[in-house]
Amino acid sequence: MLARCGTPAWGVVMLFSWLRQRRRRTLAASPFPAAWDEILAAGVRQVAWLQADEGRRLRGLVAVLLAEKRFEGCAGLRITDEIRVVIAGQMALVALGLSLDFLDRLKSVLVYPGDFRAPRRTPLGGGVDMEWQQDQEGEVWTGGSMVLAWPRVAAGGRLRDGARSVVIHESAHLLDAHDGSIDGLPPLPSAHWPAGVAACREHFREVLDEGRGVPFDEYADTSPVEFFAVASECFFQDPHRLWRFDRGLYDLLAAAWRQDPRRRVPASGLAR
Numbered sequence: 001m002l003a004r005c006g007t008p009a010w011g012v013v014m015l016f017s018w019l020r021q022r023r024r025r026t027l028a029a030s031p032f033p034a035a036w037d038e039i040l041a042a043g044v045r046q047v048a049w050l051q052a053d054e055g056r057r058l059r060g061l062v063a064v065l066l067a068e069k070r071f072e073g074c075a076g077l078r079i080t081d082e083i084r085v086v087i088a089g090q091m092a093l094v095a096l097g098l099s100l101d102f103l104d105r106l107k108s109v110l111v112y113p114g115d116f117r118a119p120r121r122t123p124l125g126g127g128v129d130m131e132w133q134q135d136q137e138g139e140v141w142t143g144g145s146m147v148l149a150w151p152r153v154a155a156g157g158r159l160r161d162g163a164r165s166v167v168i169h170e171s172a173h174l175l176d177a178h179d180g181s182i183d184g185l186p187p188l189p190s191a192h193w194p195a196g197v198a199a200c201r202e203h204f205r206e207v208l209d210e211g212r213g214v215p216f217d218e219y220a221d222t223s224p225v226e227f228f229a230v231a232s233e234c235f236f237q238d239p240h241r242l243w244r245f246d247r248g249l250y251d252l253l254a255a256a257w258r259q260d261p262r263r264r265v266p267a268s269g270l271a272r
């Protein structure tokens, strides 16, 4: 008799998924250490503005992330609970409206004591590449790692770096990649999303060209991929300013992330 080879494999996948969800529920329901709460209060300013149910969900997500991801110090940095909890806290903040599935590819978080040098390669044609080094504050690797500069992480968590957060930026790249392609289009909440965000990019560029103020870094203009990541930083870190700048963009990001940070962040929330 011919074996139905697809069925057992699918059954294994379903069982694995069921076991993982059960393990995550157990982790999320476990007592949350008071020391972690203190770290979140000091290092992730947005946590203070969450509703009680959102705060409970965030703590559950933090517990799962700390159990599932491997944190490694680089260039002599020793990983502490503060580093782990502040990074997981910012990831959990953006995941509040989603499941953690978009972070499944992420296996390890590599943390440097400052900006780090990353190798870059530019094709020059004729099979010749130019290799060079670039200072970075964060990046994600397709192999399953996120690389972060700790001072940037800490500043973003405390809202001390304008609308910027390197953890939110790199997490946005992972959401973007979750549908299999990194193209500036996260798993799409509606058929209108691509045209809508393209119009928002055009608007952003026009305002830049006119020399008027924009609410987030002009690095967003380098590509659709970076536009989604940088605008997402502002969506979470300074939602009122983004909303005043472009309500259409705010609504698109709210649909992609399935949450509305403007409801919880005070209008004066961002330290300037």
Ligand SMILES: [Zn+2]
Pocket: 169, 173, 225, 226, 229
């Ligand atoms: Zn980026």
